[in-house]
Amino acid sequence: MIGAVLLGVLTVVVGGCVCVVWAERGGPRWARVVATATLAAGSLVRHAHRNRRRGLDRSGGDDA
Template sequence: MTVLILSGVLVLVIGGCVCVFWAARGGPRWVRAVATATLAVGELLRVVDPLRSSNSKRVDSQRE
């Protein structure tokens, strides 16, 4: 079951990357919409990840 879920996530990620690549070359409107959503999710993860990693460093330093 986990392999199926991870495979689905991988397909979505690859599809999003293809849409970003295609939209950069002037694809149809739906491709540009998917590319915008993909870039927005990537930006959101980039903003959230430093917060998560700084929290884990803080917890690790408190354990020492």
């Protein structure tokens, strides 16, 4: 079951990346919409990762 979920997530990610490349080359409107959503999701993930890392760095200094 977990393998099927991971395979589905991988398929969505690869499809999003394909749409980003296709949209850069002038693909159809739906590919540009998917590409925009993919880039926005990637930006949100990067932002959340940075915030989480900053929070971990701050909490690590209080142990000493």
